[in-house]
Amino acid sequence: MSTPAEFLAHLDPEDPRTPSQQISNQIRAAIKLGKLKAGEKLPSQPDLAERYGVARETVKAALRPLYAERLLISRQGSGVFVRAQTELPVGLRPHIEAAFERPHVRIDFAGFSGETLAGTLSEVLDKVRAGRLSPESIAVRIMLSDPGVPLALPCRADTAADDPAVRKRADRITRRAVDSITDGVQELADLGLVRTATAEVRAHSASPLFKLYLINDEEAFFGFYPVLEHTVTIDKAPVPIFDPMGKDATLFHFSTGDDADTSNGPQYVTQARTWFDSVWTTITREYPQ
Numbered sequence: 001m002s003t004p005a006e007f008l009a010h011l012d013p014e015d016p017r018t019p020s021q022q023i024s025n026q027i028r029a030a031i032k033l034g035k036l037k038a039g040e041k042l043p044s045q046p047d048l049a050e051r052y053g054v055a056r057e058t059v060k061a062a063l064r065p066l067y068a069e070r071l072l073i074s075r076q077g078s079g080v081f082v083r084a085q086t087e088l089p090v091g092l093r094p095h096i097e098a099a100f101e102r103p104h105v106r107i108d109f110a111g112f113s114g115e116t117l118a119g120t121l122s123e124v125l126d127k128v129r130a131g132r133l134s135p136e137s138i139a140v141r142i143m144l145s146d147p148g149v150p151l152a153l154p155c156r157a158d159t160a161a162d163d164p165a166v167r168k169r170a171d172r173i174t175r176r177a178v179d180s181i182t183d184g185v186q187e188l189a190d191l192g193l194v195r196t197a198t199a200e201v202r203a204h205s206a207s208p209l210f211k212l213y214l215i216n217d218e219e220a221f222f223g224f225y226p227v228l229e230h231t232v233t234i235d236k237a238p239v240p241i242f243d244p245m246g247k248d249a250t251l252f253h254f255s256t257g258d259d260a261d262t263s264n265g266p267q268y269v270t271q272a273r274t275w276f277d278s279v280w281t282t283i284t285r286e287y288p289q
Contacts, residue, residue, distance in 0.1 A: 011052055019054050023062035031071050031082055039094045042072070042080045067258050067265075074257030075218070083253060092213065092221060092251065093120045099215045100124050100133045108276050110143040111211030112225065112244050113170065117142070118177035125184045128193055138197040140185055142178060143280055146203035147171035148288050153207045157229045157240035165234050166241055178287065202284035208244050211251075212272060218256045220272045223249035 008026050011019055030036040042048070045063075049056045063080065066072045073083040075098060099105050109117050121140075127133045145151055147170050150162040154170050182199040189197035213221040225244035232239055254272075258265030 008051065019052065020058050020061040023052060023059065024065055027066060028071060036082050038082050040082045044079060067263055073255050092116065093123060095215055095219060096120055097124050100128065100135050102216060103136045105135045105138045106216050108141045108214040110276060112145060112208035112246055113174040114142055114144065114177040114181065115173065116246055118180040121181055121184060125188065128188055136195045138185055138188065138194055140181060140199040141280065142181065142201045143284060144174060144203050144287065145208045146205055146288065147174060149205050151207045153227060154241050154243045157242050166239065169232065169234055201287040202280060203287045204279065204284045211246060211249055212276065214272060214276060217273060218269065220254045220269045221251040223251040225249055
């Protein structure tokens with residue numbers, strides 16, 4: 001199997017570009033050509049410095065524009081990885097799985113139904129049950145729109161009005177996801193596979209317009225829900241609705257490991273955490289059972 005270092009050539013002394021620019025270009029090309037794939041780990045900075053025969057500061061300078069271009073992501077204590085460019089469920093899972101490799105796992109989610117999180121966590125929790133991942137503690141917080149109160153979305157498309165029957169359908173979808181998460185996390189605690197495991201769910205009256213994931217206070221994924229019209233079956237009758245479609249949301253990835261001089265990642269994660277905590281502690285209430 002090829003290693004990341006095999007895709008990196010040596011520096012050209014006749015190239016007018018600086019060593020840091022040459023290194024940047026080589027790594028960028030390897031990523032763009034698919035030789036370095038999403039989630040793949042780069043050699044360490046000391047290893048890269050030794051390979052190219054340059055100072056470590058030169059390597060740092062080479063990586064800086066790649067962070068700014070959102071091609072690389074630094075994970076504290078783990079190293080530098082090729083960043084996933086689109087974050088659908090298959091792209092989110094490696095980041096959550098990486099979080100479960102740490103002793104303490106904290107995941108916060110704000111959004112509509114939590115279906116994507118439920119599907120992603122299901123695979124990762126299976127690995128904990130199998131002993132392939134072994135965190136000491138897991139804390140999950142889920143913050144959702146309350147389907148028990150009138151909301152702007154989802155709603156009937158023919159009247160653009162709130163409809164309790166439409167919300168009841170959304171409630172069923174949400175409860176399946178929420179129960180999957182809470183039951184799965186609690187089971188790990190009941191089996192003694194983790195020291196502590198909690199999954200809290202709270203609701204608010206705001207309509208769902210975006211989704212936000214916070215992972216270990218180090219990574220944030222944010223995406224807008226496209227509002228689409230489609231027809232669903234309610235009480236055996238077709239009903240056109242305007243629906244926030246989570247599976248069609250593209251997530252933007254921010255990390256505290258991004259270079260603060262060239263990226264707003266660290267600031268974004270901090271502000272996202274502040275926003276989540278402020279809503280969680282003010283206008284939310286226990287999710288209705």
